[in-house]
Amino acid sequence: MESDYEEASAVVVQDNPANRTWEALLDGKLVGVVVYERAGESRLALTHAAIEEHHRMHGIGTRLISTMLDAFRAQGQTITVWCTAVIDFLEKHPEYRDLVDASDPGRAPVADWGRPTG
Numbered sequence: 001m002e003s004d005y006e007e008a009s010a011v012v013v014q015d016n017p018a019n020r021t022w023e024a025l026l027d028g029k030l031v032g033v034v035v036y037e038r039a040g041e042s043r044l045a046l047t048h049a050a051i052e053e054h055h056r057m058h059g060i061g062t063r064l065i066s067t068m069l070d071a072f073r074a075q076g077q078t079i080t081v082w083c084t085a086v087i088d089f090l091e092k093h094p095e096y097r098d099l100v101d102a103s104d105p106g107r108a109p110v111a112d113w114g115r116p117t118g
């Protein structure tokens with residue numbers, strides 16, 4: 001059996017704009033997804049995330065969400081978060097919280113997080 005790290009590192013993460021999803025593929029099979037909607041020229045609303053049950057707790061969700069958010073940052077996009085899995089990720093990874101659109105955060109508890117001062 002593969003270790004958690006090996007399974008997550010074998011995952012291919014890609015944007016599928018036609019379906020408005022970011023997808024995690026393992027051996028060519030879809031094992032995870034984040035669904036999004038365009039919410040403006042530079043903002044996306046993240047509405048749902050799921051990882052196949054037998055692939056949970058192996059780092060696939062973390063790899064999927066972090067890869068997706070890295071791409072959003074590189075493209076200068078912000079996010080509105082309706083998905084609790086993404087909120088949970090942001091709770092554990094504060095380095096991505098700046099991507100949440102403060103004027104329309106969705107369910108993200110930006111007031112509780114505060115904003116870094118610079």
